[in-house]
Amino acid sequence: MEVNPKYNLEECPICHGAGIVMHEGGWNVQVECTDCSAHTVYVEYENDAQKAEAEEQVVRLWNLGKVVRTEIGE
Ligand SMILES: [Zn+2]
Known part of the structure; x- marks a missing residue:
């Protein structure tokens, strides 16, 4: 697989x-x-099925622009 x-x-x-x-x-x-x-929130998973769902979820959040900005020294 x-x-x-x-x-x-x-x-x-x-x-x-x-x-x-x-x-x-x-x-x-x-x-x-x-x-x-910049990053989305973390989504936790416990098995392969949840892992696939978690990946889809963060991809969806990202594509919606729901991201967190990390302040890095500028
Ligand atoms: Zn960026």
């Missing part, structure tokens, strides 16, 4: 950079911008 699905990620709502689906610790996932580090 392929574990590398392609998602329809829009560009970053803040800086129009590229977003990537990031898993952390094997139990949660978010979409994060590779340019400005």
